[in-house]
Amino acid sequence: MKIAQEKVVSIHYTLKNAEGSVLDSSSGSDPLAYLHGAGNIIPGLESALEGKEAGEKLAVTVEPGQGYGDRDERLVQDVPRAAFKDVQELAPGMQFQAQGPQGTRLVVVTQVAEETVTVDANHPLAGQTLHFEVEVAEVRDATAEELEHGHVHGPGGHHHH
Ligand code: ZN
DSSP, X not given: OBOOTTEEEEEEEEEEOTXXXXXXXXXXXXXXXXXXXTTSSOHHHHHHHTTOBTTOEXXXXXXXXXXXXXXXXXXXXXXXXXXXXXXXXXXTTOEEEEEETTEEEXXXXXXXXXXXXXXXXXXXXXXXXEEEEEXXXXXXXXXXXXXXXXXXXXXXXXXXX
8 A cells, every 4th residue: 555645654763863863763662653645744754755655665855944944043032031030950951831922832942141041942853954764664544533633543643532
């Protein structure tokens, strides 16, 4: 069965950055299951998988425009240190949930100064060229319920209670 619209696809993957460091991997856990054509995964990876079958391996390079987008420097902001008064040891790399006009965003502290703290709300992978090694584990038809919900149910997917 080939990967196409309305198929549920399970993949094992390793994601590396341009320097070759592993950023993410399904190794040692269940494969990632997604609904093909529903925008569950980044566009560059989804389009590369089109037409592939279980057992196939592929290497995919995804540019930012087909991945997590370009970095937006307007999302890097200085906020008063007082906003973090409940945090004991503030350090670069710490992550916080921040309320903004578009809802909750994850922000990363990039710099800590005496009066201000610099936070970055870009996706951590924004602006990066991504290198995936992918093995297709399984391809099956989606159920009517999965198509209605726009995501996969069961192993590797969503669990409803
Ligand atoms: Zn569902």
